[in-house]
Amino acid sequence: MSKNYMPSKGDFEKLARMKAPYQQTIDELKVKLKGIKYGCLQENGYTPIEFVVGRVKSTESMLKKAESKGVQLGAGNWIDEVEKQVKDIAGLRLVSRYIEDLREAQEILSQREDIVVEEVKDYITIPKDSGYRSIHMIVRYPTYHGAAKKEVFCEIQLRTLAMNFWATNEHELRYKYDQKLPDDMRAELRKAADSAHELDLQMDQFRREIREAHELNKQIALSNEVKLEEIFSLYVKKDYKRAQELYRHYFGEGHDFTHDPKLKMIDDLLGSRLKLMK
Template sequence: MISRSLKKLTRRNKASYKKVENNIEVTALVPANTTVNDDMEYIADITDQFSATMDPILRMYSAAMSATTARLEIIKDEFKYRKLRVPIHHIDTRLKSASSILGKLQKKSLALTLTAACNNIFDIAGIRVICPYIKDVYLIRDRLMAQDDIYIMEIKDYIAQPKKNGYRSLHMTIRVPVYFMNKKQMVPVELQLRTLSMDLWASLEHDLLYKSLYDDNEKKLDIRDIDIEKELKECSELIYTAEAKMEKLNACLEDMQ
């Protein structure tokens, strides 16, 4: 009996031992023909080096974004102080990640270097300014252009000339001064100025296109019989017609005051 029990225990131990020895190979987790260095010290070193190089760059753009946002907040506060209707509804900010910057360099077929990124990608720091009405968009544009320490790189007016799909917005690429201990750097920031209606359309348009391209259930949406661009443009015209009526009503009310 004891001998039989020992044999059973030995067989179980051998089976257990085989399971323990079946370790996961790191190379099995990556595509074939890919060289993998799984040395933790090496990985830590390159991570630290990458952070040491990227952090100051991203901090510079973050500082430029904050400085520009502060200027916009000052405009808001001035209107509040004067008890006037505020031309800015809200402000959103976005700083591109290192992977997004790399992807854009590849898309533009540029050198995969920080120098190429800083000199060719001007939307690393992005600000979206949402205004109640179209006239507010141009008011903010003019207030920014009047600041003599801001350099205007480019303005694209998609309100006066909407895109084919109905997209409307005013894009400004500016350079703002960022002061360091030993120098001043003019850092590019991209601004998108749009109304609430324009932001509504752009958000819904992104949602529609995102769902049609990336469906979680892996079901191909059949959009071949739908002229997406035409439908989106018709939706934009409906939204902007209502917006124009609301802006006209607002102008009448302001004239009565």
């Protein structure tokens, strides 16, 4: 905050009223992002969102940032200028397991009709000198505070678990050293950031292998379900001979459906009856 200006009690009250819609925006967007998370879980059994946290910038941090952007605190309609210049008064952090999940979450947010993406900074493709990696999205969100509609800006940071772990520790160290980290510590932090990124890339590779295996298993399960339905249809039509032939052709004696309760139930029904038929 400016050394030459200290907001009055009245100014602090105005700032508190000004920040209220931003807190409401945080609350609403957290609910919506959690809705995306649980919707993806129900639909796909997997979600790109691990967890979401949010905050409204403290008055001191907000005024420091406004001053760094050239706002003359205490002059004219300076509070309006603070709101125009500081785009991260409201801030959300969306954390995912994998980089690929971050990209998916970014795509989901970009396609929503209730927010407008104003700016994206990709610090994963081009990290900061410190090694910091994340995706920053500045979005515009309409909210109703009382009867009045207001569009406010919100910054959404997207990080992997590794990025978030590194950034949280780096932030605490900067606070401890009053933003003046020793050179050797900065170098070690950069190494740690690069190591965390290598871990993210390796985990992404594992994730792709898991997805490929899962997709293959789904295709196999679907194929087997179609085959069992074909045999069951013949069984219902009392074409037992053809049903037996297909059952032996498709499955022989070595199949195992214990991993899929639905297929196991159908297989138990057909197998036990068809094997008894001469």
